[in-house]
Amino acid sequence: KAGVTQTPRYLIKTRGQQVTLSCSPISGHRSVSWYQQTPGQGLQFLFEYFSETQRNKGNFPGRFSGRQFSNSRSEMNVSTLELGDSALYLCASSLAKPGWSEAFFGQGTRLTVV
Amino acid sequence: KNQVEQSPQSLIILEGKNCTLQCNYTVSPFSNLRWYKQDTGRGPVSLTIMTFSENTKSNGRYTATLDADTKQSSLHITASQLSDSASYICVVSANTGTASKLTFGTGTRLQVTL
Numbered sequence: 703k704a705g706v707t708q709t710p711r712y713l714i715k716t717r718g719q720q721v722t723l724s725c726s727p728i729s730g731h732r733s734v735s736w737y738q739q740t741p742g743q744g745l746q747f748l749f750e751y752f753s754e755t756q757r758n759k760g761n762f763p764g765r766f767s768g769r770q771f772s773n774s775r776s777e778m779n780v781s782t783l784e785l786g787d788s789a790l791y792l793c794a795s796s797l798a799k800p801g802w803s804e805a806f807f808g809q810g811t812r813l814t815v816v
Numbered sequence: 817k818n819q820v821e822q823s824p825q826s827l828i829i830l831e832g833k834n835c836t837l838q839c840n841y842t843v844s845p846f847s848n849l850r851w852y853k854q855d856t857g858r859g860p861v862s863l864t865i866m867t868f869s870e871n872t873k874s875n876g877r878y879t880a881t882l883d884a885d886t887k888q889s890s891l892h893i894t895a896s897q898l899s900d901s902a903s904y905i906c907v908v909s910a911n912t913g914t915a916s917k918l919t920f921g922t923g924t925r926l927q928v929t930l
């Protein structure tokens with residue numbers, strides 16, 4: 703079966719712009735989580751969506767937002783981009799709660815802010 | 817505060833040799849512990865998942881151990897191959913009712929050389 707698909711794979715934006723990243727989970731998975739990965743910080747949890755509802759949120763500013771559609775696809779939006787937002791953004795899908803059921807990661811979107 | 821610490825930060829070994837990676841955690845209430853392998857520029861891939869009652873679990877040349885009393889886990893790689901070069905991330909899950917949270921270690925970067 704198809705894995706988790708993230709688009710685009712690479713993105714270059716300038717400071718102040720906004721960006722939208724997309725994640726299509728594995729068919730049947732209803733939970734989608736988003737993470738930011740930087741070399742110094744490792745993976746940092748952004749938020750988790752389940753059945754179109756945000757169920758959990760990490761400690762990121764309000765410039766980071768997301769949503770989930772009825773088909774479980776999810777988007778993440780970052781507004782007013784800063785240089786420090788440059789990172790690999792990963793999404794993971796799971797059948798239910800990511801803590802209970804296995805989380806499968808996508809390949810990530812590499813965002814570079816210049 | 818939930819924390820996961822991994823050691824060493826990086827490791828270089830010769831092909832064919834064994835190695836052991838360490839993970840110490842302070843996560844409560846503990847649900848499960850996972851080891852992921854992440855190749856450069858790609859999403860993490862699950863190697864093992866262990867619950868409180870499991871002491872050891874193997875996946876091919878990878879063997880994970882868990883000591884829930886001392887809150888330590890290790891990942892042992894046997895007869896290393898060049899393809900084992902990657903980052904290995906320890907992830908601990910805490911579940912409280914409807915909420916679940918994953919705490920990630922910053923990873924151990926393993927390089928296998930000829």
